[in-house]
Amino acid sequence: MTLFEYLIRSTACFALLYLPYLLLFRRLTFFQWQRFYLLLTGAASVVLPFFVAGGETISVQAYWLKELLAGSETPAGAESVVHTDWFSLVYFSGVFVFAGLFLFRLSRLLRIVFVKAQKSGDLHFLPESYPQTAFSFFRRIVLHPGFSEGEKKYIVKHERTHARQLHTLDLLFYEWLCVFAWFNPLYRLARKQLAETHEFIADEQACGDDAVHYQRVLVAHVLGLPAASLTHSFSRPGSLQSRINMMNKTKSPKAALFGYLLAVPFLTGAMMISSFTLKAQEETGVVKVSKGDQVEKQPGYKGGNEAMVKFLSANIHYPEDAKKAKTAGMVVVNFVVDENGKVTKAQVKKSVSPSLDAEALRVINSMPDWTPGETKEGKKVKAEMNIPIRFALD
Template sequence: MLQFVLECIAFQLLFLVIYDFFLKRETFFQWNRVYLLATFILSLVLPWVKIEAFKQQVPQNLVMYPELWWNFQKLEITATAIDEPFFNITWQEGLLYGGMLVAFVLFLLKLGQLHLLKKHGKKIKYPEFTQIIISNSTMAFSFFKSIFLGDKVVAKKHDTIIAHELVHIRQGHTWDLLFFELMRIIAWFNPLVYVYQNRTAELHEFIADAQVSKEQQPAHYQQLLAQVFETEHISFINQFFTKSLIKKRIVMLQKSKSKDVFKLKYLLLIPLVLGMLIYTSCESESTTSEVKNQELSLNDEALIEDIKSEIKQAKIQYGENWFIEMPNIFGDNQHKDFYIQTKKEYFRSSLSFIYYMSDLMQKYPGKLKIDPASMVYPSEEEYTNYVKREKAFQILDENLRISVSDKDMSIHLIEKDDKNLGPGDWITVEDVKDLTGTEIKKVNKALDLIKGTPRNVVIKDEQYSFLILNKIRQPLDLNFLEESSKNSTGKSEQTETISFASIDQVPIFPGCENASDKRGCFNDKIQLHISKNFRYPIEAQEAGLQGRVSVMFMITKEGAIENIRLRGPDKLLEDEVERIIKRLPNMTPGKHQGNTVNVPFSIPVTFKLK
């Protein structure tokens, strides 16, 4: 929303600059009226417009964290939706709504002023308008089809003023001013709304003056303008006399009519609006490229050789940091729920993992224990099974998916020819897609009982059967990694990025300077910060969204928080976690072997509905 507001204000400013420098002094008053109304509305619409033909890829700096770093920390935050007070709003929201309330009250007071004038004035009805005579007054203004005149003005028979106000009535000028009055209530903080209203009210007077001066003697009309009248300080009425406008109106009356050729100035709108459309249609481009559909036709051997070449080239280009820097290893989309990797994405991530683990085993012999099953080259059959598993996972009830994920278990759709499922508990439910509260409690109880055992749980309905089991693979323990290498002189050559688990001196969270256990204090402060700033998005609650959002960010060598990366079931939940992380304070940077380094930190935040 903030970006939308800033874009609207920026567009309005550009439109007003064009108006003030090129159009304001011309006598194309009706054209200018349309310009002001149209450009203001355009400024509200353009930020939402995305034209495919204008789309560009705007590159952005992207740090690709190794997959292994996402689960280094055992720390986890569980955030539960609670019944919040009805008026639970932030101070920013309070300021916004408070300003809107004040602006609305002022609007009502102005309407009250008009009502009192109309109530106490003498009314005379005419075919086109109602004249309201105010006693002991020299005011003159119109509001919709009512013309308010002081009795002293009527006594002098200033019919010219009535003719002037009739122009306002016939052309519906009050509607223009009321539109901007409404915008003043909604966007009271935007100074350009007031400028737009002021420019429009000014044009209304020029339009009415130009019309009346054609029918009256210009000299007599200018003399009338120079007289002194009372004014009402109401922003949405068309009043005949306004001190700040008298000089401008007289100047415009004396100004020669602009040549038609000058209407070409309005063509300046075309490149301006096109530029805005190009800006609003731009989309960010990560450093990863999209996998083309035709790549799926490659056979296993050719595809593997192709990816090996990519890895070889990445090693030449990035050296030991190839796994971090190599594009396309882990794309953003695959971390979303229900995203199924393309064949090349699946092969690339599998092969990159194998080569990276091989590099680590050579560098640290005997220290890395890896399941041999994870070091087998991927195949067409393996990819087909992966796709089937992912598609099957999409069938499940959302609460069951969360339970399986939270308990770090695996789940598979049981095929008819599956045999030797092993010992386990069978749970029959009405619909695996939509479990009742009682059913999910029963499943959770069974999952708690089998955790850490060789037993399984089978959940089934009339159509599907699913096998839930403990994961066979053990999590990799990479705490032994020392993020440095020895050069030929034997001196330590420090890399710029060190994992939180391996660093000598962790970054210091404000308030942990004197703590004996700075690592523990850091974790405690992170948990406190997330708990304190957490707000379960209302839209997410209404949509029933819950699940785990993993977030990783970099604590730079300057102590700043940058390169926030998120994985979660929905953008609403990801945005909430990103908002919280962006509020983290600057920290004292981490050090490794005496050098200040960048430190990635990851933490999962679980959203749960009651």
Template sequence: MHPFLIYLIQVNIALAMFYLLYALLLKGDTFLRLRRFFFILAIIFSLFYPLFSVPALGEVLNFRSTTPGDVERTVFIEDLDMTIGPDDAASDASSFLFPREQILTGLFVVVTSFFVLRFFWQLFSIVRIRLHSKVTEISGITVCQLPEDMTPFSFFKWIFIHTEKHAETETRQILLHEQTHVRQWHSLDIILVEILILFSWWNPFVWLMKREMAMNLEYLADNGVLREGIDSREYQFHLLRLTYHETAVQIVNNFNVSQLKQRIMMMNKTKSTTPVLAKYLLILPLALMLITANSAYAARKEAKSGQTAGAVRSVLLNENVSSPVLYDRETENMQDPPPVKKEDAMQEIFVVVENMPEFPGGNEAMMQFLADNIQYPEVAKENGIQGRVICQFVVLKDGTVSDVKIIRGVDPSIDAEAVRVLKMMPDWKPGTQRGQAVNVRFTLPVAFSLNKNESKIIIDELKTNEGSMSVQAQVQQNFLFPGGSKEFMRFISERIKYPVEAQEKGVQGVVNASFRVNSAGDITGVEVTGNSDEMATLNNEVLRVIGEMPQWEKDESLLVSGRVTDSGSQPLQGASVIVRGTNIGTITDANGHFQLKVPAARNTLSISFVGYKTEEMLLSNLKSSSGEIVTNLPVVFRLQGDDTSKSYTGPVSENAVVVVGYGVKKRPGIKDPR
């Protein structure tokens, strides 16, 4: 969710709670000035508390009990690995933008724009009335005479009144009332709550607070009139005579408002006693509770971004796609989380963006730079070593080149030379996504070739003419777990257990599971393999969880898979596959395979690779496949804790589910619940 939307939700939760406190405990007293400051402070606090957090308070809501049953397991869930059977396509599928979010965002923008225009129109109306009013003085008070009959009102230092419709006594009472508004700057309160309405129009508590604030300002103005010695009964009859007058605009202090009964009751009400003031102290624990909740949220957010060592989170590596993060339980005594890929320590790295990074001067200038700087290593030249090196690097937001590495090498000397030259590259024009500079991973093949006739180096990617690529792809109906990826993750985390028997015996390792989803959405072909016979208990646990899965549902999207090769049928790793006109895309793996989830068949795929002509394919022209969707689900069971001599340190695949047990000593009477 966008940070601004999260901020708005936090603000409106606080406003709702402050209003409920007022309605339940504070509404009945007569501390009108204190009530005014309560409303103002409630709004200001609500607007600013989400911006601050106190780490110590955050821990209050983040504690966990550590009874044996609670620390039995911790589950890390990464992205779902899905392929189209019977092909062996790798699973680099990327999620697509769900239109519901766009609809809700559009609705919010439209309605907010309406309220913004309404607000400025009301301001303009006041200025227009002011320009058409005649300025005079009555009893030493500057007033603007309204050109037509409407309710008297004030706006900051302007007092508007239609003097011809009021007797001298009534005019004096009106001026005393409006002078109170002007002297106490009540228009600031009105403007403050109106600005709040612009972005919180969807919160009914804000509208209720606006009404109560306006009423309280009228109470204060009425009180100001009575303090000048005006008879309360005479004043109340005067208010009754103004009941049916037209109101000018909504953002002013009107002399007459519709809640006349409440105003008269407040004028006749017995003053509240001093001990009642103690109720306002309840503001402090409410404010503390909101700050604590916000601090806890901030702590969880830091944990998800890897900034808090005590929190457990999953590692999702879908390149540029932000996948949902799920963690089964936070643990305070976890010694070592699953291996974290290097990308996780950096800011988000994209692979496919709207505007890819650009070398100064373009592609030809980059090729020339490589040709001018790469030196063929003497060792490789003497031994006749040649070949293509697949390099990878990241172009950061500021255009600098970082994280240069070899994806597929030829020889240590050649690999080192390619890395050396890439690190020498000048700053690029950074890639952008939605108008913002972002970090982008770039894949570049560099071919080292020896010319037998002339002892010089030829780098075949430096040629001006673009090479051709071959793309083979198919499309089929996609299936999703009911409720989507988040529900799938929740389903796994809630059901999978680290068997007590396996913990007692110190059994740990990887269980590689796979299952198929047929055209009806049924789960078939479940296969589970462990590394040894002692893994049988863990294998059975994974089988049990998969066997409990419900039928999968058809998704509105399609699943496209394929392979990209060069003219010699060699796979092209790192080719960009994008749905044209969107930011939906992925890259090919080491075997040239790709898999992508697309919204509809009317889209066009664009496949590009450095040094090759870009290919475009209409999805409607692709071959339709009715094969089953194969989903791989590797599960890592790992023991940790003081009772564990050694934790599993083997490889953990990118899409693995990690189940952490803390080791248990067998006690009498404790049995595996299954």
């Protein structure tokens, strides 16, 4: 399973499992169930592609060889090099950027929580120069000293719910999902809704029977310091209206819990998507590598790169029908060098025409044995290779 295939499976699984939440579950008042479902959806999108695919491991990229020119004047002095995998390059560049932004925000928050805030009893107080706000981070409750005793009673009760239930862990989990799936806006939407669900849970615990007074305190402090996305803030502005609506909403009947059974066909559908992808892979002959058999040393053509290029140059013949039709272009052939060094499972990844495809496959299948790839421990394993062959007319 390649990185691209894993990301497709993971994205499809998440979208399918997230759909019933968007359509139904978020309208209910079973907030703990909503929290659990969002966490389960995120975890399933990470794990399910592996689970369905059995013992496969992710191959970040197959090894690429430099493009070979096939024509009446084929150069024999070209060397084999690793081809740039643009998909992986773009993907990991995005991961690097978003991980950097996340770690920067986290470092700023840690400085406030562990350096700036001073402990007093079981609470941590911000300097008076800071805007009036309150938030929690793991077990720590941080607030501004300017709150009155009446306000502090509600605020601390609210933040203690976040701290006791470790809502920060939930947010950190989704933050990392957003880093590795930076291209998918659904993860960011789910992260936002998970944070909102945390607020519903804490509001339910804090307001008790005096919802009106609690809401007044909430509205009075909604213009405080905007909350960092990694914390839970009593006065988070973006969710004020929805929080008040939820506090005033009639509780969902217990029978509505059966609605969560609707997730079962969506889970089945997510598994089927991965299964169909896997089946298609097996039919096309993509190599399956056992877990732990990550290729450390790539396969090598016996005699070196120059010998391989000479072999290909001497054996590739431009098909006559392609010459007459003036057909040209680049055929990309994917193949597997097995544990014994034999070239197997050759297939065309990028086609030009039937005759050029057939010629490219013929010459690849006629190649002599290679030196097989090896793991870090020296175990000989299968490895996937790609070679672009450009057919060019004079």
